[in-house]
Amino acid sequence: MTTDRQDDVNSDISGLSRRDVLKGGTALGVLAVTGIDSHALAQIGNPSLPAAFRTEIEVSFRVNGDRSSLALDPRSSLLDVLRDQLGLTGAKKGCDHGQCGACTVHVDGRRVASCMTLAVQIDDLDITTIEGLSEGDDLHPMQQAFIDHDALQCGYCTPGQIMAGVACVREEHAGSPQQIREYMSGNLCRCGAYPGIVAAIADAARAMEG
Amino acid sequence: MKRFDYARPADLGSAIATLAAAGDGTRLVAGGTTLFDLMKLDVETPGRLVDINGLAELRGIDTGGDELRLGALVRMADAAEDTRLKADFPLLSEALWKAASQQLRNMASLGGNLLQRTRCAYFRHGEPFACNKRNPGSGCAAIDGANRSHAFFGGSDACVAAYPGDFAIALIAMDAVIDVEGAKGRRSLAIADLHRQPGARPHQDANLSPDEIIVQIRIPANSVGRASTYHKVRDRESYAFAVVSTAAAVRIEDGVVADVRIALGGVATVPWRARSAEQALIGRRLDAETAAEAGRIAFEGAAPLNHNSFKIELGANVVRDALIIAAGRA
Structure with missing residues (x-):
């Protein structure tokens, strides 16, 4: 046999029809609305109450140490909140x-793509942007290394490169040029400043660890 | 993006009740790296989102026992760094760190990764292109279109979109089990039964009902995982989807193959186990010749499209190389 998957993956799931699911959903919805006691829900097999859906979400978080509280449309990305509502335009779209x-x-110290982060998910978390990296006029070693190695041309990708580079070092993924290239592959540079970027991160890694 | 309402249940029971009560047009969100992306493209247009990141019971990771248990909300980056996975199941760790970027791996959950939707350009980019997965009944623009990245295993007249993930390819090689929970209780299914071939209903990717949540992934402890690899060939060296990938694991006893697992990514509509190639190796020495033969067998029966027939030869070589890499770790 050459087709290696003879099992019927197209069979219906667990005998549960769409109609059953919809009926179950309606029943639970009615129970929730009418406030029938938890025994009725437990009989359906689930003692917990549904969570409430909201169109506007109160979110409280810290950005570069400063606390913010905002009422957000759940469609907002973290990037748009940073740039359009908080005026922090270092992170680029x-x-x-x-x-x-x-x-x-960085969200709680981990690097993320802020454009793909639902802003409502950062409630109670700590955000660090490129604006929060230096200590006053003292540049972070990664910022200094990017200057020393001329690791940019147009500079548009640079805030993202630097934030990713700092995380790359802290994760201990900057042990060799090869490892730096692998763990920095999510940061594209259209100008092609990659040799300088890799050298800067290797240099900053020594400064950060030393 | 279409406006939606948002709920954040605090535990699994509440999340299932929320899903069951919400009905059609409701989607779960964890890391959001697939869903938010597709919502920006108006390919996914849910009216309600249920955010499950508050479900602490789905965050556990226990790789110390006879069975490895990975909670559905464990982030890809964290699982990739697990010491037991790195030592005893390198194919699982590699499949994770060779996917996406570290930023996305820090966000993406394991459960969400399993359900990542196809990268078919006609699916992602909408009108005027026909796509039965996005718009049931509209047709398939890929079958006669640009189909270099599409599937030649497991497709139908309605859809040839490739399953894009890596981790599920490694999991199917390890016979992993998925625990799901819904309004009717908890059930377990083999990872091989999680994803659906498109058939006549390409819009339904997985054998899950709308109120069900993936709770955890279980991997039976075994001795075949140690000599293993996830060999992923891409158009660039990193941060790209597989052109062809192979999860390979092998156990050699007395100089011959006692157990071997081969699974393919990038070429099928679902995670694809190459069992006939495995069978061809049992009881034989593993060398360049037998590995190459297994590679050729793995791609027998492929139904290539206009632009992807090159993957039959490429894929056979990827399987061969994966087997040699895996055996080298014994």
């Missing part, structure tokens, strides 16, 4: 689909 890395920021 390149592709807006998580493909280029220009929007990279």
Whole structure:
């Protein structure tokens, strides 16, 4: 046999029809609305109450140490909140689909694509952007290394490169040029400044660890 | 993007009740790296989102016992760094770190990754292109279109979109089990039964009902995982989907193959186990010749499209190389 998958993957799921699911959904919805006691829900097999849906969400978080509280449309990306509501335009909108890395920021110390982060998901978390990286006029070693190695041309990707680079070092993924290239592959540079970027991160890694 | 309402249940029971009560047009969101992306493209247009990141019971990771358990909300980056996975199941760790970028791996959950939707350009980019997965009944622009990245295994007249993930390819090689929970209780299914071939209903990717949530992934402890690899060939060296990938694992006893697992990515509509290629190796020495033969067998029966027939030869070589890499780790 050459087709390696004879099992019927197209069979219906667990005998549960769409109609059953819809009926179950309606029943639970009615129970929730009319406030029938938890025994009725437990009989359906689930003692918990549904969570409420909202069109506007109160979110409280810290950006570069400063606390913010906003009422957000749940469609907002973290990137748009940073740039349009908080005036922090360091993180850049390149592709807006998580493909280029220009929007990279740290959430609780981990690098993320802020364009792909639902802003309502950062409630109670700590955000660090490129604006929060230096200590006053003292540049972060990664910022200094990018200057020293001329690791940019137009500079549009640079805030994302630097934030990703800092995380790359902290994750201990900057042990060799090869490892830096692998773990920085989510940050694209259209100008092709990659040799300088890799050298800058290797240099900054020594400064950050030393 | 279409406006939606948002709910954030605090535990699994509440999440299932929320889903069951919400009905049509409701989607789960965890990391959001697939869903938010497709919502920006208006390919996914849910009216309600249920955010499950508050479900602490789905965040556990226990790789110390006879069965490895990975909670559905464990992030890809964290699972990739797990010491047991790296030591005893390198194919699983590699499948994770060779996917996406570190930014996305920090966000994406394992459960969500399994359900990542296809990268078919006609699916993603909407009108005027026909796509039965996006718009049932509209047709398939890929079958006679630009189909270099499409599937030649498991397709139908309605859809040839390739399953894009990596981790599920490694999991199917390890016979992983998925635990799901819904309004009717908890059930388990083999990872091989999670994804659906398109058939006549390409819009339904997975064998899950709308109120069900993936709770955890279980991987039976075994001795075949240690000599393994996830070999992923891409158009660029990193941060790209597989052109062809192979999850390979092998156990050699007395100089011959006692157990071997081969699964293929990038070429099929679902994670694809190459069982006949495995069978051809059992009881034989694993060398360049037998590995190459297994590679050729793995791609027998392929139904190539206009632009992807090159993957039959490429894929056979990827399987051969994966087997040699895996055996080298014994």
